[in-house]
Amino acid sequence: MYEKYLSMSRVPAGAILQHILENKHLSQKEISEKSAIYPQRINDLIKGKRKFTPELSNRLEKVLDIPTLGFFCKIQTNHDIFCYQDEQERKITPDLTKLHKALFWDTDMDKVNWIRSAKYIIQRVFEYGNKMEIEEIIKFYGSEKVTEALNAIPVTDKWKLNERNKNREKFRV
Secondary structure, three states, X not given: OOHHHHOOOOOOHHHHHHHHHHHOOOOXXXXXXXXXXXXXXXXXXXXXXXXXXXXXXXXXXXHHOOOOOOHHHHHHHHHHHHHHHHHHHHOOOOOHHHOOHHHHOOXXXXXXXXOOOHHHHHHHHHHHOOHHXXXXXXXXXXXXXXXXXXXXXXXXXXXXXXXXXXXXXXXXO
């Protein structure tokens, strides 16, 4: 039952604790009393202001009937690893001076993970981008990855299909 949470690396351990409490219809005060953990500490764990220790994790596991030893510590570690990897990936960017901010009007370009969002970015650039932007994206990702991403767009996605196809033909990807 709780194993699904262990693979949710994008979700902080505190948010998972909050979700479990809501599912069990328990308040922070109730879990505080049952686990002998200060109410403010429970709140800090949920808000991400404090990290889970093995002791805190163990107390909560017992009260919540979670059989996995170190459950919240494991979730926290998985999330920390995810955040570290995301931070490292965000350092890898194309030459942003060659991409106009208007191309990503709905996004803060400084917060884009160019590695994880490759398919979306490639599609967007081939639908709305100019020559310089398309060339930069091909240079950054490589022709093979660009072709793979464009081929992965569902055939039912007709939005800007003509522009995509014209640019694919023009840039031979």
